[in-house]
Amino acid sequence: MSTPISTSRRTVLAGGLGSAASAVGLSACGNGGASSADSSSVPSGDPDAKVTITFMEAMAAGAQKEALVKITKDFMAANPNITVKLEEQPDYGTLQTKISAQTGAGEPPTIAQVYGNWAAEYAEAEVIVPLDAYIAESPQYNDLFDGIKADLQLPDGKTWMWPFNKSVVVQYYNTDLVKEAPSSWDEFATVAKKVSTGDVVALSIDPGSSAAPAGGTALFEILAEGNGDPVFGTDGTPQFTKPGVVQALEYLVDLKKAGALALGKDYPGQVALGAEKGAFDLSSVASYPFNLEAVGDKFTLGVGQLPPGAKKPANQLAGTNIALFAQADENQKAAAWKYLQFLTEPAQQAYWSAQTGYLPVCQQATKEKAFTAYAKKAPFVTEATEQLNTATSLPPQKWINACSGFLSVAIQQAVGQGKDPAAVLKTAQASADKAKKQAG
Secondary structure, three states, X not given: OOOOOOOOHHHOOOOHHHHHHXXXXXXXXXXXXXXXXXXXXXXXXXXXXXXXXXXXXXXXXXXXXXXXXHHHHHHHHHOOOEEEEEEEOOOHHHHHHHHHHHHHOXXXXXXXXXXXXXXXXXXXXXXXXXXXXXXXXXXOHHHEOHHHHHHOEOOOOOEOOEEEEEEOEXXXXXXXXXXXXXXXXXXXXXXXXXXXXXXXXXXXXXXXXXXXXXXXXXXXXXXXXXXXXXXXXXXXXXXXXXXXXXXXXXXXXXXXXXOOEEEOOOOHHHHHHHOOXXXXXXXXXXXXXXXXXXXXXXXXXXXXXXXXXXXXXXXXXXXXXXXXXXXXXXXXXXXXXXXXXXHOOHHHHHHHHHHHOOEOOEHXXXXXXXXXHHHHXXXXXXXXXXXXXXXXXXXXXXXXXXXXXHHHHHHHHHHHHOOOHHHHHHHXXXXXXXXXXXXX
């Protein structure tokens, strides 16, 4: 059975970019003299110049690799003076380390996939360029979904990234056990407890670890936000002891005590669902082709949207954006921007979504034939795409991933070891406060 390539920030080896940056000497002088402030206008470039740009990315396997290679070849065919070299990395942890190492050595890629907290570090070190001037001239920007637009900005209000592979969380389920997707978290708990008999445990999640928070921690963060208390304030301040956060952990503990929840590693929800030992998998919409493969012809795979929270609907916007590095020359920046615009053309986004399961970042893509045909086979993708207007990502602060790691530990302690939810969250809050202070 294939397992999905990293589909969310949750597979990143955390500790933040700061540790990697300090190890390789990433600083404002690491850009070879260029400064992010130098790009207040869009370089026109020489249209007759032969230009090579590099794109460091982690679309290393399966349909994701094939689709990106095809789109890139199509771009180069339409722009014969531009060569795009895909510098493929096996996973996001390796990607982060490689970007930091090359940038610290003064040899950054032209563009690279980045998460918001990485971009925050890069912007502070002045090794990437803000894109506000670029998007001011872009006819595509206004067509992006609202949540996507917000995800491109850092706390300084500037746009530092361009969208790439985006997703939200959905619920996959065994229709032999669950007739339709639960429409509230209370109903989800009732159904999960009912079907957890014999060797079936309704839901398996992977919280990850302190160094690498995983999808189970993302689910917990979604539950907390639905309860009205996001685990982080809008400025990234950890708020782990708020009532809605405690209630979210108590919810998971209750499922575990009822035999309806198990902790595991390496896509445990997908594995259990495919083995008919689980009723649900709560994971990225981009996991759809992998869940289909896992299930095969054993049963019909159901897919539905996440239930709304008690206080509000909540979902987490996952996936990466792309940053443009400051050391690129004017021709490379112009070529890179042209390539980025090509990636987000409606036709390319429709193809990308249909091939990979990621969601299109622009609204016009949903009207393209490739997307409508895909949505006809997978109707859930239409509503999932609409959530790109409301889904939110975690605040792009450099301490966020480390702080989420403390939540991973808290989940393991409360769910796996039976410790008091409020107590472990209090401990996590103290650790997070310290990490935020150290990050500056």
